[in-house]
Amino acid sequence: MSLALQIVVTGLAAGGVYGVVAIAYTLIFRLTGVVHFALGELIALAVFVTLVVAAGTGPVTQTSVGGGRFALALVVGLGACVLAGTATYALAIKPYLDRGSTIGWVAVTVAIAFAIRAILGAAFDRPSYVFPDPFPFRDVGRGGVVTLAGASIQVRAFFVLALAVVLAIVATWVLERTKTGRGLQAIASDAEGAHVVGIPVDRLVAAAFGAVGGLAAIAAIAAAPSAPFDVDTGTLLGVKGLVAAVIVRFATPWRAFAAGLALGLVEAAIASADISGFRLGPEYRDVLPIAVALIVVALQGRRREPELE
Amino acid sequence: MTEAVGRTGRAFAAAARDARAAWRLPATLAAILVLAALLLPLVVTDPLQLQDLSGGLYLALAATGLAFALGLGGMPSLCQGAFMAVGAFTAALLRARTGAGPIESALGGLALTTLAGIGLGAGFVRLGRVQFAVATWLFAWMVALGLAAFPSISGGANGIAIPDSGFGVTWHYELALVLVCLACLAFFAVARGAPGLALSALRQRPAAALALGVRATRLRLGAFVVSAALGGLSGSLSVQLQGIADPTGYGPFLSFKLLVAVVLGGMSTALGAVTGLAALSGLTELSHWIGSLERLSAARFDPMLFAILVLVVLGLGGAGIVPWLRRLFPWMGGRAGRALAATSPTRRRGATLTAEGIRRRFGGLVALDGLELEARPGAIVALIGPNGSGKTTALRILSGTLTPDAGRLELDATPLDGTGIADRVRLGVVRTLQRTAVFEELTALENVLAGAHRRYGSAARTVLATPKARAEDRAQRAAALATLEQVGLEEAAQAPAGTLSASEQRRLMLASALATNPRVLLLDEISAGGTAEDVRKLGAILAGLREDGLSIVLVEHNLRLVRDVASTIIVLDQGRPIATGTAGEVAALPQVQAAYLGRHRL
Numbered sequence: 080m081s082l083a084l085q086i087v088v089t090g091l092a093a094g095g096v097y098g099v100v101a102i103a104y105t106l107i108f109r110l111t112g113v114v115h116f117a118l119g120e121l122i123a124l125a126v127f128v129t130l131v132v133a134a135g136t137g138p139v140t141q142t143s144v145g146g147g148r149f150a151l152a153l154v155v156g157l158g159a160c161v162l163a164g165t166a167t168y169a170l171a172i173k174p175y176l177d178r179g180s181t182i183g184w185v186a187v188t189v190a191i192a193f194a195i196r197a198i199l200g201a202a203f204d205r206p207s208y209v210f211p212d213p214f215p216f217r218d219v220g221r222g223g224v225v226t227l228a229g230a231s232i233q234v235r236a237f238f239v240l241a242l243a244v245v246l247a248i249v250a251t252w253v254l255e256r257t258k259t260g261r262g263l264q265a266i267a268s269d270a271e272g273a274h275v276v277g278i279p280v281d282r283l284v285a286a287a288f289g290a291v292g293g294l295a296a297i298a299a300i301a302a303a304p305s306a307p308f309d310v311d312t313g314t315l316l317g318v319k320g321l322v323a324a325v326i327v328r329f330a331t332p333w334r335a336f337a338a339g340l341a342l343g344l345v346e347a348a349i350a351s352a353d354i355s356g357f358r359l360g361p362e363y364r365d366v367l368p369i370a371v372a373l374i375v376v377a378l379q380g381r382r383r384e385p386e387l388e
Numbered sequence: 389m390t391e392a393v394g395r396t397g398r399a400f401a402a403a404a405r406d407a408r409a410a411w412r413l414p415a416t417l418a419a420i421l422v423l424a425a426l427l428l429p430l431v432v433t434d435p436l437q438l439q440d441l442s443g444g445l446y447l448a449l450a451a452t453g454l455a456f457a458l459g460l461g462g463m464p465s466l467c468q469g470a471f472m473a474v475g476a477f478t479a480a481l482l483r484a485r486t487g488a489g490p491i492e493s494a495l496g497g498l499a500l501t502t503l504a505g506i507g508l509g510a511g512f513v514r515l516g517r518v519q520f521a522v523a524t525w526l527f528a529w530m531v532a533l534g535l536a537a538f539p540s541i542s543g544g545a546n547g548i549a550i551p552d553s554g555f556g557v558t559w560h561y562e563l564a565l566v567l568v569c570l571a572c573l574a575f576f577a578v579a580r581g582a583p584g585l586a587l588s589a590l591r592q593r594p595a596a597a598l599a600l601g602v603r604a605t606r607l608r609l610g611a612f613v614v615s616a617a618l619g620g621l622s623g624s625l626s627v628q629l630q631g632i633a634d635p636t637g638y639g640p641f642l643s644f645k646l647l648v649a650v651v652l653g654g655m656s657t658a659l660g661a662v663t664g665l666a667a668l669s670g671l672t673e674l675s676h677w678i679g680s681l682e683r684l685s686a687a688r689f690d691p692m693l694f695a696i697l698v699l700v701v702l703g704l705g706g707a708g709i710v711p712w713l714r715r716l717f718p719w720m721g722g723r724a725g726r727a728l729a730a731t732s733p734t735r736r737r738g739a740t741l742t743a744e745g746i747r748r749r750f751g752g753l754v755a756l757d758g759l760e761l762e763a764r765p766g767a768i769v770a771l772i773g774p775n776g777s778g779k780t781t782a783l784r785i786l787s788g789t790l791t792p793d794a795g796r797l798e799l800d801a802t803p804l805d806g807t808g809i810a811d812r813v814r815l816g817v818v819r820t821l822q823r824t825a826v827f828e829e830l831t832a833l834e835n836v837l838a839g840a841h842r843r844y845g846s847a848a849r850t851v852l853a854t855p856k857a858r859a860e861d862r863a864q865r866a867a868a869l870a871t872l873e874q875v876g877l878e879e880a881a882q883a884p885a886g887t888l889s890a891s892e893q894r895r896l897m898l899a900s901a902l903a904t905n906p907r908v909l910l911l912d913e914i915s916a917g918g919t920a921e922d923v924r925k926l927g928a929i930l931a932g933l934r935e936d937g938l939s940i941v942l943v944e945h946n947l948r949l950v951r952d953v954a955s956t957i958i959v960l961d962q963g964r965p966i967a968t969g970t971a972g973e974v975a976a977l978p979q980v981q982a983a984y985l986g987r988h989r990l
Contacts, residue, residue: 114522171699181517183702185464186651189525189644190698193691201688318529325522362537369530376523377511 085230086347092236092302094343095243098336099298100320101327102250103291105335108324109267110284113172113184117192118292119317120199121160121167123310125296126210126303127199129156134211149213153300157293164292167191168285192314199310210303214238239302246298247336250291254332263287295320315365322372328379342368399855406858413719425565429558438557439629444669445564446626451649451661452571453618458647459655460579461611462591464517467524469642470531471616473635475501475623477541480548480633490553494624501620505613513608528640535635542635549632560629567625568662571618574851576658581850581861582837583607589827589838596825596897599787600839601813601904641691648694652701654708663709671697736936738765739800739816739907746785746795755781756963759795763908763939768930770942770950773960774983779943780822782960783910786941787819788812799908816907820897820914822943828886832877835885835896836868839903868903875899875929891918895926908939915946927952959983 100118107115115121133152171191175183216234217223224231254260262283265273274280299316323338345368350361359367432438454468475497482493512523535542542548578584587607589597598604627633645668653664675693701708746759756778763769771779784790786797788809797804799815807815818839827835849857872878875895880888885896894914901909911930915923923946930953934940944950950957951971959967959974961983967974974980 108518112518114518116521116525175702180702181521182458182462182464182651182655185466185517185521186647186698186702187695189466189647190691190695193641193644194695197689197691318526321522322526325526364537365533366530366537369526369533373508373511373523373526373530376515376519376526377508379515379519 082230082351084228085232086351087344088227088230088232088236088240090344090347091340092233092239092243092305092343093346094340095240096298096302096316096339097319097323097342098339099243099246100295100316101323101335101339102247102332103295104320104324105327105329105332106250106254106263106291107288108329110263110287111168111172111176113176113188114321115167115288115292116185116188117167117195117317118295118320119314120192120195121164121292121313122296122299122316123199123313124163124195125156125160125293126300126308126313127156127203127208127310128159129153129300130208130210132156146213149211156300157296160296161289161293163195163289165285165289168288172288173281173285192317196310196314203310205309207307207309209307210300212304233305235302235305239298239305242301243298243336246294247332250294250332259283318369322368325372326375403853403855403858422565422569426562429561435557438561442557442561442564442629443626444665445561445568446622446629447646447649448568448662448665449564449571450619450622451646451653451665452568452575452658453615453622454646455575455615455650455655455658455661456578456611456618457615458650459657459660460575460584460587461513461608461615462517462587463513463608463612464521464647465524465612465615466521466640466643466647467528467531468615468619468646469638469640469644470528471501471505471619472623472626472642473531473535473638474504475620476627476633476638477535477548477635478620479624480543480550480627481541483550483553483628484548490555490628494621494628497624498617498621501623502613502617504620505616506609509609509612509616513612514605524643525640528643532639535638543633544635547632547634550628552631553628555628557629560625563625567621572658572662574614577851577853579656579658581857582840582864583610583850585830585834585838587611588830589835592827592829593825596821596827597838598809599789599813599819599821600900601810601818602838603810644691645694648698652697652708654710654712656707657710657714660708660710667709668694668697736905736933736938737907738937738939740764741786741817741908741939741941742796742798743782743786744796746782746792746797748781748785748790748792754963756785756792756960759958759960759965760968761786761941761958763941765907765937765939766934767955768934768940768942768953770944770954770957771960772944772947772950772957776962777960777983778963779960780912781963783819783912783941783943786908787817787910789819813904813906816905817910818901818904818906818908819910820901820912822912822916824890824893824897824917826885826888826893826896826900828884830885831882832872832885832888832896832899833865833868833881836871836899836903837864839900840864840868840905871899871902874902874932876925891922891926894918895929898929902933906938908941909933910941910943912943913945914942915944915949923949 100122103118104115107113107118129152131152132155133149167188171187172184175181175187212235214235216238219225219234223234225234226232252260254264262273262278265276265278266280266284270280295316299313319342320339323342324335326342327334327338329335346364349359349367350364428441429438432441450468450472453471454465457463457465457468475494478500479493479497482488482496483490488496508523508527512520515523539545579588586597586602589600590602590604590607594604623638646665649664649668650661651664652667653662654660671693672690675689676687679687679689741761741763743759743761746756746761747754748756759778759782761769761771761782771782773779781790785792788804788807788811799817804812804815804817812818827838830838869878869881872881875898877888877892877895877899880892885893888896894916898911898914901911915926918926927949930940930942930949934953934955942950942954954971957967957969957971957974958965959977959980961979966979966983967977
């Protein structure tokens with residue numbers, strides 16, 4: 080029981096972040112038909128820029144940063160991420176979309192992913208980094224860990240999960256209740272029609288490209304103090320979010336979020352699972368969900384109608 | 389016996405004659421280059437240098453494999469490095485754990501990768517390009533994360549040490565060189581042969597290619613499996629050259645590097661992958677050397693260099709180094725424009741296609757209801773009616789693109805249930821599309837050959853260029869030229885289809901459809917966009933086909949053409965047939981006049 084609760088809470092907290100990343104993939108895909116292969120790296124960029132502004136490049140402890148400086152760092156970090164996302168779209172994706180060259184934008188987004196990784200890897204070359212924690216979670220319970228029904232749970236996990244849900248709600252609210260959001264929905268259903276009725280398609284899509292990256296980065300930054308991280312953390316987050324988005328076929332933001340939550344749960348379960356004698360373990364954690372996603376994708380292919388005229 | 393020997397001898401003599409005729413300066417240069425490369429170990433005696441070269445050649449083998457998927461198949465594969473990993477670790481484990489010999493291990497790696505390619509390809513090749521890229525990307529990550537998570541397979545941080553095979557670096561070098569040459573030659577043969585033509589058609593106009601009966605799934609699967617197999621072979625051999633299988637060397641970055649090499653060199657040319665990889669290695673070395681002047685470890689900036697290269701090559705809209713060189717030095721292309729003579733036109737034979745009670749709805753809209761139709765040999769049935777009356781829906785159902793909700797379809801009294809587009813084309817039912825859809829980058833002759841693909845032998849026969857395959861190839865070309873003559877385009881045979889006029893393109897579509905050797909021809913507004921003269925020409929062609937005994941179903945807006953050629957006219961209105969008969973009978977009916985002139989009288 081206690082273990083189950085622990086799995087559920089930590090799994091949902093990780094899954095919340097995956098879910099927000101999956102929302103980002105889904106929105107971008109529905110707007111443009113593009114899968115943003117560099118999304119994970121853009122998130123890593125936001126996390127590292129925030130870290131540098133908040134605490135410099137030296138070793139940090141979790142307690143060494145004040146609130147004001149952290150807020151500034153957050154703004155700069157997210158700004159960098161949004162800017163990089165917008166620039167990626169305008170300079171590297173749009174030209175190939177216009178030309179109808181899928182291989183073009185696939186190659187370019189993957190190239191940007193590896194380029195950002197290279198830059199971050201060169202600038203932050205210690206094996207792993209600790210992210211400063213602006214909130215006093217460590218004062219709750221025993222150093223930030225509470226015991227609930229016999230399960231030890233990081234207080235931060237609740238915060239991350241709640242924040243993820245809030246981000247998902249905000250994304251949906253913006254899409255459905257604001258003029259910008261309705262414009263984006265119009266573009267998603269018919270870009271040419273949206274252009275004809277006077278929606279500034281290019282500008283909105285470019286802005287959305289940056290904004291969803293920022294959205295995902297907020298969730299990642301909130302979760303960052305929970306564990307040491309490095310350049311690969313962002314990339315891996317990108318892969319996990321993509322797995323979640325693919326499983327629900329980039330359907331709707333909420334389904335993508337739910338798939339992310341489910342993925343987090345499943346990973347936590349796999350990692351510590353001894354399901355009625357069938358033992359898995361942490362080594363299966365990353366591989367199994369991807370395998371399942373691949374099978375789902377392959378089955379989608381079987382049901383596809385022949386290409387339209 | 390002696391006769392068989394004589395036949396073989398004649399076949400070889402003919403092959404030699406053809407080879408001599410097709411031999412041009414580029415072939416001589418290539419032969420000299422390969423010979424020089426084979427003799428290189430006599431000059432380069434430093435085993436380390438030779439090992440680097442061999443490693444590069446093995447990578448070139450994997451890159452050429454990727455070109456099969458990327459350039460021929462049009463599939464953006466992001467997992468070529470993962471296939472190398474599968475080959476490498478299978479071979480490494482076989483060598484280190486079971487004591488299998490080097491050759492057996494390599495073959496084991498090849499076999500497992502081929503199986504993986506078949507398994508993944510069966511699911512992936514039907515996907516759209518975007519989903520395909522995502523799926524292969526996730527597979528690359530799965531392999532990388534799996535290797536990191538299971539030290540029992542990957543050997544953990546130390547990797548797997550492989551016992552020395554005793555073959556030596558020179559042996560690896562020569563083997564790698566021979567394999568790369570063979571892979572390039574195979575690419576060349578496939579790209580030029582029937583499978584390449586069909587895949588090219590499929591890349592340019594998927595719907596039109598499918599309508600001509602191109603077996604898209606099978607061809608793409610073939611390209612993908614070849615790419616997987618070459619990747620696996622490369623991995624399983626290069627790992628034995630290195631002597632150690634290092635799990636960190638096979639991440640998604642390797643897949644990306646191979647993709648960059650192929651894009652850089654030119655993905656749709658046989659030498660593109662090799663050239664691209666050579667250029668990439670050269671540029672990387674150069675950047676490392678410049679870095680070393682500034683005491684920087686430049687290797688970590690390789691990804692940035694690659695990113696810049698991708699942006700520059702793709703950003704300039706360039707097809708890569710090899711196509712660029714070919715434009716710069718046209719004589720390098722060396723396309724053997726062999727003189728062709730048209731054979732006498734193919735004898736045509738019709739079949740009776742009957743449709744009874746065909747119904748199809750889209751959501752709440754009834755697109756077609758109660759269509760009855762009989763297309764007989766030597767007759768033209770015309771379907772006419774206002775826009776949205778269900779004419780094109782009818783053709784799509786007859787051709788197998790759409791399945792009807794109700795009704796029966798029979799070809800010569802055999803039900804057509806459950807047959808797809810490609811099956812029906814093989815049975816002799818072929819359709820031309822409503823939109824003008826020629827394969828613009830192919831010549832007119834190649835457009836026709838794209839329709840004729842189905843009579844070719846297997847891809848393996850094409851690669852080996854067996855006497856039978858070459859004879860068939862010649863016969864096909866001659867027949868294609870005859871088909872072009874039939875639609876009056878023989879002068880334009882070698883012109884790229886994109887340069888033809890709109891009405892010539894429509895006739896070229898007709899020729900491509902005729903090349904499938906149809907028994908029932910379904911034509912969707914074949915006269916669209918033509919002048920009166922064009923329509924008159926077309927009428928003569930259709931009348932000729934009717935005399936030959938073909939069965940033709942014609943969807944047309946040009947009522948003059950319909951009146952001139954149609955034996956029976958069916959008038960559709962809002963999905964329902966409202967009249968059937970000859971031109972005179974139909975025109976007199978009040979309901980037909982109402983449908984055409986509108987129901988609302990003033």
